[in-house]
Each structure stands twice: as C-alpha cells, then as structure tokens.
Amino acid sequence: MWVLVTLLFLAPTSLRVGAAMPAAARLNWTFQPFPQPTVMGDIARLVTPEASFLLLFETGTTWTSQDGREWAMHSPSNGESSIAEGIGHAMASLGSMALIFGGRGTQTGQPTRGTFLFNMQDGWRMDITPDQDPSPRYFHAMASLGQGRTGGDQLVMFGGFDVATNEALGDTYVYTVGEGWSEMITALSPPSRAYHAMAG
Numbered sequence: 573m574w575v576l577v578t579l580l581f582l583a584p585t586s587l588r589v590g591a592a593m594p595a596a597a598r599l600n601w602t603f604q605p606f607p608q609p610t611v612m613g614d615i616a617r618l619v620t621p622e623a624s625f626l627l628l629f630e631t632g633t634t635w636t637s638q639d640g641r642e643w644a645m646h647s648p649s650n651g652e653s654s655i656a657e658g659i660g661h662a663m664a665s666l667g668s669m670a671l672i673f674g675g676r677g678t679q680t681g682q683p684t685r686g687t688f689l690f691n692m693q694d695g696w697r698m699d700i701t702p703d704q705d706p707s708p709r710y711f712h713a714m715a716s717l718g719q720g721r722t723g724g725d726q727l728v729m730f731g732g733f734d735v736a737t738n739e740a741l742g743d744t745y746v747y748t749v750g751e752g753w754s755e756m757i758t759a760l761s762p763p764s765r766a767y768h769a770m771a772g
Contacts, residue, residue: 616663616670616716620692627670627690629663636692646695658684660710660733664772666749667725668692671699673747676710676735683708683735687753704753706745708735715772717746724749728756733766740764 618625628635634646661675661684669691675684685708687699712732720726729745742764744756 616665618665618668618670618690618692620668625692627663629670629672629690634690634696660712662712662714662729662732664714664727664729665716666727666747667719669725669749671714671727671747672696673706673714673729674709674712674732676708683710687747699752704755706743706753706755707741709733709741710735711766712741713768713770715770717772720746720748724751727772728770730762730770731765731768740766 616627618627623638626637626640628637628643635643636646637643658675659678661672663670663672666689669689672688672690676682677684687705688696689699690696706729709732712729714727714729717726717728726746726748729747730743731741733739734741742761744758744761745753746756747753
C-alpha cells in the first residue's frame with residue numbers, strides 16, 4: 573500500500589544566492605497534517621477559467637486540490653462506481669477535464685470497459701463516443717498533448733498489457749475531445765512495453 577504524505581521543504585527567506593548558510597538556518601522538511609488521500613493514485617491537472625486544480629483518483633475515491641497541500645474528497649458521481657474496482661488504468665489531463673481509460677478488476681481480472689471523463693462541475697461520466705475505443709489494456713501510459721489542429725484538447729496513449737493475452741502492446745492512440753479515439757500508425761515507434769511512463 574502506498575501512503576501519500578504532505579511535506580513542505582522550507583528555506584530561509586533571508587538567504588542570499590552564493591552566501592554561506594548558517595548552521596541554524598539549514599533547509600528542512602516539515603510534516604503538514606492536511607486532509608489528504610491515504611493511497612497514491614493517478615494525478616492530473618485541470619485548468620478551468622476560474623482556477624487550476626489537481627485531481628487524484630485512487631480506487632473508489634476522487635480527490636481535488638488547488639495547491640497540492642489541502643485535499644478535498646469530491647462528491648461521487650454515476651460514472652465513478654464503474655471504474656472504482658480496478659488496477660492498471662491510466663489518467664491524463666484534457667484542458668479543464670481529465671480522462672481515465674483501461675485497467676482490470678482487482679478481483680475478477682476482467683477489463684474495465686469504457687472511457688471516462690471528469691470535470692469539476694459534473695464529476696465522472698462515460699464518454700458518449702465509445703465506438704473506436706482501443707483494445708482493453710492495463711499498465712499503459714498516457715500524456716496530454718494540448719490543443720490539436722481542430723481546437724480540441726488531445727492526449728496520447730501508448731502500450732500496456734493486453735488483457736486477453738497479457739502480452740505487451742506497442743500501439744499508439746490519440747484521444748481528441750469531441751472526436752474520441754483514433755489509432756496513429758507511425759513509421760517509427762517505441763518497442764512494445766508496459767509499466768512505463770509518459771509526460772506531456
């Protein structure tokens with residue numbers, strides 16, 4: 573089990589660049605007992621016209637924070653129960669939304685079906701354009717791409733384990749808000765893999 577602990581790294585405000593640091597003013601970590609999740613999950617940043625938020629999803633619970641220190645449990649929504657019992661999913665930012673795809677059940681091993689979108693007003697909901705969903709997978713990776721040529725926010729997904737065969741995948745998909753998933757066939761791509769990371 574992973575435990576999320578909030579620590580602050582504090583430096584003396586009067587310390588000048590290049591100056592020797594007094595022994596009594598050395599940097600230090602301090603524990604901050606803010607309300608916070610107990611299990612580490614996937615994190616995405618949501619940017620709205622009013623503010624930006626950090627979104628953390630752990631099994632069955634959604635948390636939001638504006639500063640990364642104080643977390644609040646978000647009220648459950650209808651879509652949340654469909655993705656609650658699973659591992660190996662991936663989450664990434666889509667402008668003012670976040671997207672979760674994939675994973676498999678912790679008890680049954682069956683794939684988690686559907687693409688789920690989150691926003692601060694409505695919570696989680698299943699995407700209404702599931703016709704071109706990628707094949708079921710887990711321990712894949714996704715990253716935000718920003719706005720695409722059509723103006724919709726995009727993210728990219730690569731690899732993961734195929735739920736049916738447990739073999740690593742090497743395909744690339746792009747999700748565009750308002751359009752859904754599309755597979756990207758490229759002349760060059762990374763080798764098939766899982767348990768990897770992506771950043772955008």
